Amino acid sequence: MTNERIDRELWTSFASLIRSYGAAHGLNSRHQAVVEVGNDLILLRVGTRWLRFTPSEMIEDNNRTVPFHLNHDGTATVGEVTEEMDLTAERLAREMMQSE
Template sequence: MDARLHTELWTSWASLLRTYCAAHGLNSKHHAVVEVGPEVILVRVNDRWLRFTASDMERDDCGKLHFALQEDGTVQYADVTEEMDHAAERLAREMFAVS
């Protein structure tokens, strides 16, 4: 994947995570902290965390899983491929569901 495209997708992914975490935080006693860097995105909610790199997704409650942003705007993680916004919403919801 072209480096410029990867940067755009990475930025979009971080933005979607921030947006959906903020939305789910409206009905929670907790809020999310989303830390974004060029190599790592870290989402924290209470004592839960979710970490992304270009090739891995790691959660506090399980080990590393495969993760990839695709050129067509989909995301692959574990055995799932779905639209980027759907994946971000699902993961944000899961982070708040157990906190």
């Protein structure tokens, strides 16, 4: 499998995880997570807050930008933290739902 295909599969998987965890954490919230997905953009919106992912960075609604990368070993790096991709998606969705 080429690196481009791996990157595309990881991107699609991460978007799916963000969507699933956003929905799960929204069950006990007055807000719902809305996820928009494009070839090089994932947008997670909850109420007035949002997170925007590109293949190289995560931008928060306060315009704070941190490095972001999906790694070929199934991990994700946000800033200086690297963890399993599903744990990253769950944590970020939970934080968004709790903060709104």
